[in-house]
Amino acid sequence: MSLLSARASLLAGMGEIKVARKEGVLGCIGLGSCVGTLLYDPQTHTAGLAHVMLPEPHDNDWSLMPGKYATTAVPTLLREIGVNTSQASRLRALLIGGGELFQNRSQTLKIGERNVETLQQLMRDYRITLIFEDVRGSSGRSFEFDLSTGVVRVRKVGQPPTEHALAYALGLMRPAV
Amino acid sequence: MMTTEMSALRADALREIGNIGLGGAVTALSDLTGVLFQLEVPRVHEMDTTHLPNLCDSPECLVVGTISRVEGDWPGEAAFLFPWESAEVLWEMLVQMKPAGLEEVNELYQSVINEVSNIMLGNYLIAISQMTGFKLDMEPPAFAADMAMAVVSSIMTEALYGQRELIAIETRFQVPERSFQGFFFYLPETGSLDRLFSALGI
Numbered sequence: 001m002s003l004l005s006a007r008a009s010l011l012a013g014m015g016e017i018k019v020a021r022k023e024g025v026l027g028c029i030g031l032g033s034c035v036g037t038l039l040y041d042p043q044t045h046t047a048g049l050a051h052v053m054l055p056e057p058h059d060n061d062w063s064l065m066p067g068k069y070a071t072t073a074v075p076t077l078l079r080e081i082g083v084n085t086s087q088a089s090r091l092r093a094l095l096i097g098g099g100e101l102f103q104n105r106s107q108t109l110k111i112g113e114r115n116v117e118t119l120q121q122l123m124r125d126y127r128i129t130l131i132f133e134d135v136r137g138s139s140g141r142s143f144e145f146d147l148s149t150g151v152v153r154v155r156k157v158g159q160p161p162t163e164h165a166l167a168y169a170l171g172l173m174r175p176a177v
Numbered sequence: 178m179m180t181t182e183m184s185a186l187r188a189d190a191l192r193e194i195g196n197i198g199l200g201g202a203v204t205a206l207s208d209l210t211g212v213l214f215q216l217e218v219p220r221v222h223e224m225d226t227t228h229l230p231n232l233c234d235s236p237e238c239l240v241v242g243t244i245s246r247v248e249g250d251w252p253g254e255a256a257f258l259f260p261w262e263s264a265e266v267l268w269e270m271l272v273q274m275k276p277a278g279l280e281e282v283n284e285l286y287q288s289v290i291n292e293v294s295n296i297m298l299g300n301y302l303i304a305i306s307q308m309t310g311f312k313l314d315m316e317p318p319a320f321a322a323d324m325a326m327a328v329v330s331s332i333m334t335e336a337l338y339g340q341r342e343l344i345a346i347e348t349r350f351q352v353p354e355r356s357f358q359g360f361f362f363y364l365p366e367t368g369s370l371d372r373l374f375s376a377l378g379i
Contacts, residue, residue, distance in 0.1 A: 013227060
């Protein structure tokens with residue numbers, strides 16, 4: 001066991017996908033209307049994180065950056081963590097972000113809301129269990145997810161960070177014998 | 178990966194548009210505050226997810242800003258961004274007080290930033306109309322105060338929606354002796370650029 005607790009996080013920038021196995025920290029900095037979409041496979045202890053910007057691609061340009069769009073990020077995450085569609089129901093999902101930072105817009109595209117709705121629908125379509133959501137509202141968010149402990153830490157401006165222990169929901173903890 | 182060919186001439190034209198447009202806008206801000214603002218030469222660049230503007234020290238530092246949709250012959254999104262310390266300078270100049278923190282940013286403080294954006298963007302659009310004959314309308318500015326990265330990425334996704342790439346005309350204006358700096362971005366719909374260039378005879 002490493003004594004270096006402050007390991008470097010694997011941060012997914014806009015549109016990027018990052019994958020970690022068994023240990024490591026995955027996260028996103030400064031999510032506004034974007035949504036950090038993390039899928040975890042309890043069987044292989046593998047997690048994939050996409051920094052989703054928009055609900056769907058508007059043409060066929062998505063192949064360069066599939067993590068940018070909800071509808072292309074989720075199937076790409078499955079492939080990256082080595083799970084096929086029929087196995088997807090064993091996955092656990094975390095969604096963080098999707099805020100509307102600009103208040104009182106007269107014409108708004110509601111991208112944060114539409115990102116969240118699209119991703120929630122995709123989770124239902126793939127039968128993936130959503131175990132943690134910190135979405136919508138008017139705040140930007142940063143988060144880190146520690147794969148070895150199952151703890152997710154969410155930061156918002158002007159608020160103390162919140163920590164959520166998800167080990168049990170992730171299937172990281174074996175039930176006591 | 179730039180799919181729109183942007184010749185040097187066209188980039189120059191966009192810089193010039195930014196310069197003239199924001200020149201009027203900064204003069205309006207100087208009239209309002211009695212302070213002289215220095216304008217930098219605008220930068221015209223493709224805004225992609227890996228090259229974000231450097232507004233302040235860290236992606237999580239606090240910024241204050243507005244976004245306004247521009248409609249008409251050259252549609253796009255216009256945004257003003259101020260690092261927190263610069264927003265404090267504006268508040269002190271215009272209402273002689275400032276909030277102690279984010280939680281104190283009430284309607285008065287928001288309206289100051291909205292009004293500054295309104296006046297500057299209005300003058301920017303008038304200058305562009307005079308140059309091009311374009312009819313341009315703006316929606317009232319919408320306000321945000323949050324992490325720099327969250328605000329910038331929200332502006333980008335709004336402007337990126339429905340298009341493949343993003344061209345940004347970025348202009349910095351400052352008051353060195355008061356360590357004030359503001360950033361203006363115009364993110365035109367890329368499909369409308371040709372119309373602009375033909376209006377300018379390029």
